[in-house]
Amino acid sequence: MRLLDKCRCCGACVNVCPYDILELEKIVIINGECKECGTCSIVCPVNAIQRGGADHKI
Numbered sequence: 373m374r375l376l377d378k379c380r381c382c383g384a385c386v387n388v389c390p391y392d393i394l395e396l397e398k399i400v401i402i403n404g405e406c407k408e409c410g411t412c413s414i415v416c417p418v419n420a421i422q423r424g425g426a427d428h429k430i
C-alpha cells in the first residue's frame with residue numbers, strides 16, 4: 373500500500389486496520405507488515421491509500 377499526501381489525518385484507516393499497524397499522527401505503512409487486505413483504502417474519504425508503492429510517512 374502507499375499513502376498519498378492528500379491524507380487529512382482523519383483516523384478512519386487507523387480504526388479499521390485488522391492488524392493494528394497504523395498510528396494517527398505518525399501514519400506509516402510498513403510494507404513488510406502490511407497484509408494488503410485493502411480495508412484502510414476502502415474507508416479513506418479522500419482515497420489517500422492505494423495499492424503498490426514504497427513506504428510513505430505523514
Ligand code: SF4
Nearest residue numbers: 389406407409410412
Ligand atoms: S491494507 Fe490492511 S493490513 Fe495494510 S495497512 Fe491497510 S488495513 Fe492494515
Ligand code: SF4
Nearest residue numbers: 379380382383385416
Ligand atoms: S483514512 Fe485516509 S485521510 Fe484518513 S487518516 Fe487514513 S489515509 Fe488519512
